[in-house]
Amino acid sequence: MKVVITGGAGFIGQRLARSLLQRGRLTAPDGGEAGIDEILLYDVQVPAARPSWADERVVLRAGDISDTGEVASLIDRDDISVFHLASVVSGGGEKDFDLAMRVNLTGGLNVFEACRARAKKGAGLPRVVFASSIAVFGGSAMAPVVGDHAKQTPQTTYGITKSICELLVNDYTRKGFFDGRSARLPTVIVRPGKPNAAASSFVSGLFREPLNGEVCKIPVSEDTVMPLLGYRSIVDGFIALHEADGAALGDDRAVSLPSFTVTVGDLIDALRRVAHDRKLGEIVFEPDPFIQKICDGWPKDASYERATKLGLPKDASLDAIVENYIEDFL
Amino acid sequence: MKVVITGGAGFIGQRLARSLLQRGRLTAPDGGEAGIDEILLYDVQVPAARPSWADERVVLRAGDISDTGEVASLIDRDDISVFHLASVVSGGGEKDFDLAMRVNLTGGLNVFEACRARAKKGAGLPRVVFASSIAVFGGSAMAPVVGDHAKQTPQTTYGITKSICELLVNDYTRKGFFDGRSARLPTVIVRPGKPNAAASSFVSGLFREPLNGEVCKIPVSEDTVMPLLGYRSIVDGFIALHEADGAALGDDRAVSLPSFTVTVGDLIDALRRVAHDRKLGEIVFEPDPFIQKICDGWPKDASYERATKLGLPKDASLDAIVENYIEDFL
Numbered sequence: 001m002k003v004v005i006t007g008g009a010g011f012i013g014q015r016l017a018r019s020l021l022q023r024g025r026l027t028a029p030d031g032g033e034a035g036i037d038e039i040l041l042y043d044v045q046v047p048a049a050r051p052s053w054a055d056e057r058v059v060l061r062a063g064d065i066s067d068t069g070e071v072a073s074l075i076d077r078d079d080i081s082v083f084h085l086a087s088v089v090s091g092g093g094e095k096d097f098d099l100a101m102r103v104n105l106t107g108g109l110n111v112f113e114a115c116r117a118r119a120k121k122g123a124g125l126p127r128v129v130f131a132s133s134i135a136v137f138g139g140s141a142m143a144p145v146v147g148d149h150a151k152q153t154p155q156t157t158y159g160i161t162k163s164i165c166e167l168l169v170n171d172y173t174r175k176g177f178f179d180g181r182s183a184r185l186p187t188v189i190v191r192p193g194k195p196n197a198a199a200s201s202f203v204s205g206l207f208r209e210p211l212n213g214e215v216c217k218i219p220v221s222e223d224t225v226m227p228l229l230g231y232r233s234i235v236d237g238f239i240a241l242h243e244a245d246g247a248a249l250g251d252d253r254a255v256s257l258p259s260f261t262v263t264v265g266d267l268i269d270a271l272r273r274v275a276h277d278r279k280l281g282e283i284v285f286e287p288d289p290f291i292q293k294i295c296d297g298w299p300k301d302a303s304y305e306r307a308t309k310l311g312l313p314k315d316a317s318l319d320a321i322v323e324n325y326i327e328d329f330l
Numbered sequence: 331m332k333v334v335i336t337g338g339a340g341f342i343g344q345r346l347a348r349s350l351l352q353r354g355r356l357t358a359p360d361g362g363e364a365g366i367d368e369i370l371l372y373d374v375q376v377p378a379a380r381p382s383w384a385d386e387r388v389v390l391r392a393g394d395i396s397d398t399g400e401v402a403s404l405i406d407r408d409d410i411s412v413f414h415l416a417s418v419v420s421g422g423g424e425k426d427f428d429l430a431m432r433v434n435l436t437g438g439l440n441v442f443e444a445c446r447a448r449a450k451k452g453a454g455l456p457r458v459v460f461a462s463s464i465a466v467f468g469g470s471a472m473a474p475v476v477g478d479h480a481k482q483t484p485q486t487t488y489g490i491t492k493s494i495c496e497l498l499v500n501d502y503t504r505k506g507f508f509d510g511r512s513a514r515l516p517t518v519i520v521r522p523g524k525p526n527a528a529a530s531s532f533v534s535g536l537f538r539e540p541l542n543g544e545v546c547k548i549p550v551s552e553d554t555v556m557p558l559l560g561y562r563s564i565v566d567g568f569i570a571l572h573e574a575d576g577a578a579l580g581d582d583r584a585v586s587l588p589s590f591t592v593t594v595g596d597l598i599d600a601l602r603r604v605a606h607d608r609k610l611g612e613i614v615f616e617p618d619p620f621i622q623k624i625c626d627g628w629p630k631d632a633s634y635e636r637a638t639k640l641g642l643p644k645d646a647s648l649d650a651i652v653e654n655y656i657e658d659f660l
Contacts (some may be wrong), residue, residue: 015528030482097505139581141479148469153500153582160501164494171490175427251469252483 001026001034002077006065006111007085008041011191016083016236017041020051027243028079029124043086044072051293065107077113080122083238085110085131090294093158102117104161116177125179129242130169132184132254134227135159138297146278148256148305155297166254171298173253181241181255186227186302188234190325199294200304203228206267207322210280211330218264219288220295227259227302229314230281230321237314244310256304258314274322331409333357333362334396336441337416337461338371341521345565346413347371348383353604357573359454359509362484372565373402373416395437405444408453413568414441415461416646420624422527423488435489442498446507455509457574460499462514463582464557465489468627478586484628486529497583503583512584516557516632517588519562520655529624533558536597537652540610541660548594549618550625557632559644560651575638586634588644596648604652 003020005013016038020026024302028034039058046060059110063070065086074108075082086107093100114127137146139153152163153266169180191204209216237257249255262270268283306314315321333350335343347369350356358364369388376390397417407413416437423430435546438460444455459597467476469483482493492514499510521534532549533556539546559567567587592600598613634642645651 049545141582149481152497154497155504155581157501157505160497161499167482167484167490167493171487174485175487251485252471 001036001079001081002040002073003029003036003081003083004040004042004250005083005085006042006107007087009043009060010085011045011193012131012188012231012234013043013085014051014053015043015231016085016233016238017058019235019239021055021057025083025129025240029126030079031124034079036221059266060258063093065110066102066236068110068113071107071110072080072114073316074116075111075118075126078118078120081127081129081242081284082109082111082115083129083131084240087131088158089196089198090135090158091199091201093161094156094294095197097157100157100161103163104158108161108165108168112172112178116149116172116308119176125176125324126240128169130164130165130182131178131236131238132166132182133159134184134186134256134259134299134302136163136166136184137299142299145301145303146299148254148306156294162257170251170253170308174251179246180253181244181249183237183241184254184256185234186229186257186259189321190231190232192325192329199291200226202291203267205273206264207325210271210283210302211275211278212281213279213324214281216281216283217286219286219291220264221287221292222265222268222285224264224292224295224297225261226295227261229257229259230324232324233258233313233315237307248310253310255306256265256302257309257312258304259302260315260318262318270318270322272318274326280321331358331366331411332370332407333366333413334371334372334404334436335410335413335415339376339390340415341374341523342461342561342564342630343373343415344383345561346568347388349565349569351385351387353569354412357457357533359456359537360409360455364409370404375580380516382583391501393551395433395440398440398443401437401440402444402447405448406439406552408414408448408509409574410448410458411457413459413461413572414438416604417461418488419528420486420488421528421529421621423491423532424486424624425527426536427487430491433617435494436490437489438495438498442508446502449506449508451510457459457572458499458508458510459568460495460510460512462492462496462512462587463489464514464516464629464632466493466496467629472629472646475630475631475633478582478584480634481546482629486624491592492615500581500583504581509576509582511574511579513562513567513571514568514584514586516559516587516589519558519651519658520561522659529621530556532621533597535600536594536613537655540601540613541605541608541656542554543609544611546611546613547616548613549616550594550623551617551622552593552598552615552627554594554622555591556625556628557591557628559587560654562654563588563645567637570640570642578640585636585640585642586632587642588634589632590645590648591631592648600648604649604656645650
């Protein structure tokens with residue numbers, strides 16, 4: 001079978017592809033297990049060469065997810081699964097509303113329609129795993145702890161488009177157009193490489209830069225709270241959700257992934273514990289009202305009963321997440 | 331100022347236009363009151379001649395709301411308000427998914443973008459009142475009483491598109507693109523004329539047909555429950571929501587209108603009470619699993635605290651709704 005990962009050149013997309021290569025098999029549209037013979041990493045930009053971890057099953061393709069015909073051409077087999085990760089991120093979406101709508105809403109619809117076209121051919125239903133976000137929650141009436149049954153009144157265009165795509169995944173699944181599942185992600189740490197336009201980008205930077213001996217600038221206050229999860233659990237969670245029994249998901253296909261709710265202060269403490277005698281770059285607080293405002297609108301605590309019931313993974317501890325990062329990247 | 335009513339040739343659209351003509355004024359984008367010099371009733375089909383209740387301020391225009399350029403051409407003044415009522419209804423949406431998406435989602439986006447284009451011209455923000463529906467609620471985890479803070483997991487494409495448009499109205503308002511307000515409608519009674527493709531169409535028929543001496547076929551069981559409201563309160567509610575103080579609405583612009591929660595049996599009792607010695611057409615139960623299934627998915631009870639706080643109107647009683655209908659139409 002073929003696996004399409006939109007946003008596949010990103011950090012999580014590549015980690016997911018790597019895990020799928022190792023795993024080798026997934027549940028196919030016909031309900032049986034099938035070997036993966038192609039993983040297509042589709043993104044707005046892709047590396048010039050196949051990454052070192054990849055073998056010949058991995059195909060890279062750059063393109064525009066808002067192009068309906070192009071997206072249809074990617075989802076060109078009946079024995080297919082799609083992980084739809086492509087997205088303008090939170091800070092980026094606040095700066096360019098039209099781009100967020102084009103990539104996140106039109107792009108999502110393109111992916112969903114392309115999968116629906118495959119289901120029509122009578123070869124079972126392709127499974128679609130959509131990367132939603134805890135940014136679907138927000139607003140003045142937000143519950144103190146947001147979970148699978150909390151109302152979604154997002155306060156960013158990013159969150160709005162994620163919430164809309166959760167609704168669409170539910171309806172396309174209800175209609176029998178594909179077999180959809182949405183994973184609602186908390187902040188993901190520790191992302192290697194460079195900062196991105198996500199408002200939460202600094203949370204990875206807080207570990208990454210000091211461990212590289214570099215100065216890290218934190219744009220929010222030390223008591224800023226966020227639910228987060230390590231990238232290994234995120235990737236394993238995507239795969240577990242893909243493999244989960246559809247009946248156990250029922251008529252709401254969206255599941256909040258497990259998370260730890262911590263403050264920036266907790267993160268700094270964990271970094272110091274895990275670093276042992278490594279020399280760390282300095283952490284400097286440089287408030288940025290634009291970022292602080294977005295973070296202040298995020299949930300103060302998150303629950304994840306459905307994920308627990310479905311057996312979705314959670315890192316052992318905050319320290320374990322940082323230790324994994326050191327093991328994988330340093 | 332100009333008022334555009336999409337779906338304006340429908341029952342509620344015409345009643346709304348009539349009330350606006352009588353009222354003569356609305357709060358304009360600049361915040362002051364302005365006289366209404368044009369009411370455009372835009373719909374997929376419009377009457378050949380101006381209705382008897384209308385004067386020369388009323389303009390009728392037929393068209394396709396999924397046509398972006400056409401919708402932009404309707405919203406052609408800065409001193410404008412829009413009541414966006416156009417919609418494929420619940421039963422119709424279940425039978426034609428693509429039509430529901432085109433009319434309700436693409437159509438909604440066209441209206442919202444056209445209003446945003448007006449706001450850009452620096453003449454204040456046009457007010458947009460969007461007709462949402464209690465059909466945004468549903469699913470196996472639905473709360474026993476659904477209100478302004480209940481999670482929306484609709485189980486019809488109609489409900490999904492209404493939920494999506496509530497989210498879009500919130501975000502366009504948050505971004506300062508227009509001043510949006512969504513009214514979440516329960517079942518509206520008593521609609522005159524012919525049955526339509528709404529799953530709730532029989533609820534009006536239950537009064538209309540017997541009062542006309544005609545047989546009425548009820549496609550659901552006598553204990554089927556629904557929250558409902560009379561058309562006079564719906565129309566007055568739209569206008570009150572248009573006039574409401576934006577600050578009182580806050581960051582969630584959607585408000586459940588008041589409603590009565592009743593059974594089909596309650597409706598029949600009310601009909602008999604109000605009819606006095608009128609000879610009534612027979613009521614026959616003819617179960618239709620397609621309609622019963624949609625109605626079974628609807629809320630069993632609804633609350634409306636925000637509407638009460640905003641002073642939105644509610645009919646005095648179920649009997650009063652039926653008496654109004656007799657006064658207005660018989």
